[in-house]
Amino acid sequence: MQRPRRNRKSESIRGLVSETHIIPQQLIQPLFLLDGLNKNIPIKSLPGIAQLSIDNALKTIENCMKLQVNSFILFPVVEDRLKDKEATYSYNPNNFYLKAINTIKKEFPGSCLVSDVALDPYSSDGHDGLVENGKIINDKTLPILAKMSLAQAEAGIDIVGPSDMMDGRVGYIRQELDKNGFHETSIMSYTAKYASAFYGPFRDALASAPKSGDKKTYQMNPANKLEALREAKLDMEEGADFLMVKPALAYLDIIHILKEISHLPIVAYNVSGEYAMLKAAANNGWLDYEKALNEVLISIKRAGADIIITYAAEEYAKFLRTSL
Ligand code: PBG
Numbered sequence: 001m002q003r004p005r006r007n008r009k010s011e012s013i014r015g016l017v018s019e020t021h022i023i024p025q026q027l028i029q030p031l032f033l034l035d036g037l038n039k040n041i042p043i044k045s046l047p048g049i050a051q052l053s054i055d056n057a058l059k060t061i062e063n064c065m066k067l068q069v070n071s072f073i074l075f076p077v078v079e080d081r082l083k084d085k086e087a088t089y090s091y092n093p094n095n096f097y098l099k100a101i102n103t104i105k106k107e108f109p110g111s112c113l114v115s116d117v118a119l120d121p122y123s124s125d126g127h128d129g130l131v132e133n134g135k136i137i138n139d140k141t142l143p144i145l146a147k148m149s150l151a152q153a154e155a156g157i158d159i160v161g162p163s164d165m166m167d168g169r170v171g172y173i174r175q176e177l178d179k180n181g182f183h184e185t186s187i188m189s190y191t192a193k194y195a196s197a198f199y200g201p202f203r204d205a206l207a208s209a210p211k212s213g214d215k216k217t218y219q220m221n222p223a224n225k226l227e228a229l230r231e232a233k234l235d236m237e238e239g240a241d242f243l244m245v246k247p248a249l250a251y252l253d254i255i256h257i258l259k260e261i262s263h264l265p266i267v268a269y270n271v272s273g274e275y276a277m278l279k280a281a282a283n284n285g286w287l288d289y290e291k292a293l294n295e296v297l298i299s300i301k302r303a304g305a306d307i308i309i310t311y312a313a314e315e316y317a318k319f320l321r322t323s324l
Pocket of ligand 1: 116117118120128163164198199200201202203270271272273
C-alpha cells in the first residue's frame with residue numbers, strides 16, 4: 001500500500017525530504033535611515049523596527065552580518081523642509097542617505113546594499129513621480145530617477161532599486177549608469193508592484209503618503225496577472241538584473257509565474273503590512289510568531305522566490321540558529 005505518511009514519521013525523515021529551504025544569505029533586511037547620530041526611533045506600526053541614525057544602523061548591520069544576513073535595502077527618512085516637487089534632495093551631494101551608503105560600504109565592504117529609487121521620500125507631493133496639475137508625468141520623471149540612481153552609484157550602492165513603476169525607467173537608468181561608467185551597478189526592478197493597502201506602515205515610517213490622490217495610475221491593479229507578465233518582459237528587455245514582486249503574500253501566484261517565465265532571480269518583498277499583521281496577532285497572543293513567520297517565508301520561497309525582503313530577516317536568522 002502506498003503510505004505517504006512513512007516519509008513523515010520522524011523529525012529526521014521530515015528533514016530529509018524537506019523540499020524548500022531558507023538561508024540567511026538570501027534574505028534582505030530593510031533599514032530606515034535618519035540624519036544625525038544616536039537616534040533610534042521605534043516605528044509604532046512596525047513593532048521591532050526603528051528609524052536609525054547611521055551609528056545605530058552600523059550596529060544593526062554588524063549584528064545581521066554575524067547571522068549571515070549580508071544584504072540590506074535602505075530607505076531614507078527625509079525631513080519635510082528638504083522635500084520639493086522635483087525631489088532635488090535625492091541627488092544633493094549633502095544628502096545624508098548618500099553619505100550613509102558610502103559609510104556602510106567602507107565599514108562593511110562585504111555587505112550588499114540595495115537603494116530605493118523613487119521620488120516619494122523626497123517629494124512634497126508624496127508621489128513616486130513628478131506631479132503636474134494633479135497628474136504623474138512619466139517622461140519628466142525619468143531624468144530625475146536617473147540622477148538619483150547615478151548619485152547612489154557614485155556613493156557606492158551595489159544595486160539600485162527603482163520602486164516607482166514609471167514606464168521605461170529600467171532602460172533609462174541602465175543607459176545612464178552605463179554612460180557614466182557604472183556598468184557594474186545592478187538594477188533590482190520592482191517589476192510587479194501592486195497598488196496595495198499593505199504599504200500602510202511603511203508610509204507611516206517615512207511620512208511619505210501621497211498628499212492627494214492615490215498611486216493607481218502607476219502601481220498595478222491587484223486583479224491583474226497578465227499585466228505582470230508584460231511588465232516582466234519589458235524589464236528583462238530593458239536590462240534588469242532582478243525582478244521583484246510586491247507585496248508577497250497576496251501575490252504568490254505572481255511570484256510563481258515570473259519564476260516560470262524568467263531566468264532572472266526573483267525577489268519577493270514581504271511588505272510592512274504583512275509583517276505588521278503577524279506581529280499584531282502574535283502580540284495579542286493569537287498565534288505563535290516564530291512558527292507563523294516560518295510558514296509565511298517558506299510559502300514565499302515555495303512559490304518561487306529566490307530572495308525575500310523581510311522586516312523579520314535578522315529575527316528569522318536568529319530563529320534558524322536556535323530553534324528552527
Ligand atoms: C515607495 C516604496 C513603498 C514601499 C517601498 N518603496 C511604498 C509605496 O509605494 O507607497 C513599501 C514597502 C513596504 O510597505 O514595506 N517608493
